[in-house]
Amino acid sequence: MAEEFGNYLRQLREQKGLTINQLASLAGISGAQISRIENGRRGVPKPATLRKIAEAADVPYEELMEHAGYLSEDTQSGAEDKVPEWATSKDKRDFRKMLEDDGELMFDGIPLNKEDKQRIKDVLTGLFWDAKQMNKRTIPKHDSSGGKS
Structure with a gap:
């Protein structure tokens, strides 16, 4: 999964016309961390890191969460998380x-x-x-x- 996400992030970064260092600077994380993510040498980033990358790359946070494997169709549709009728x-x-x-x-x-x-x-x-x-x-x-x- 880490390698797949890394490839996705690299393609996304390149589509946005950003270098590793530019994305890292915008996201407030190190260029080495971006490089390790893209090369699959680091696991899938935590949601807090994904939020920083999403904001820096100007893409929806949910899109990164889905590509990282945190979201599936089930979790996006909310099928698992029904609100009880008694909830105010x-x-x-x-x-x-x-x-x-x-x-x-x-x-x-x-x-x-x-x-x-x-x-x-x-x-x-x-x-x-x-x-x-x-x-x-x-x-x-x-x-x-x-x-x-």
């Missing part, structure tokens, strides 16, 4: 939007500034998509009767 509009509020709002948010009584909110969004995005991937994997069942009694 407050229950359905998108946490990302809440962090993006200009309203004051606090953690342990300390107001969060814009950078704090961005860090929280990046960490939660990574954890969210990692959890989605983990839920897709099936754990093989082992025969427990084969051992000593």
Whole structure:
């Protein structure tokens, strides 16, 4: 998967007319990291890194997430994540939007500034998509009767 994503990223970068260093600079990551991704020598980037690349290359974040293997048709359609009938509009509020709002948010009584909110969004995005991937994997069942009694 890492090699496939690397090839995709290289093609995307070239279509946008960007060098490795230009993309890296726009995304705020190292040129070496972009190079390793493109050459398949680094695993698929985390969602927070993909967001930086998407913004730098001016492509939809979801497109990169899909090519990286984080999204499938099932997750995009929301078939797995039905909202319960009892959920109110407050229950359905998108946490990302809440962090993006200009309203004051606090953690342990300390107001969060814009950078704090961005860090929280990046960490939660990574954890969210990692959890989605983990839920897709099936754990093989082992025969427990084969051992000593």
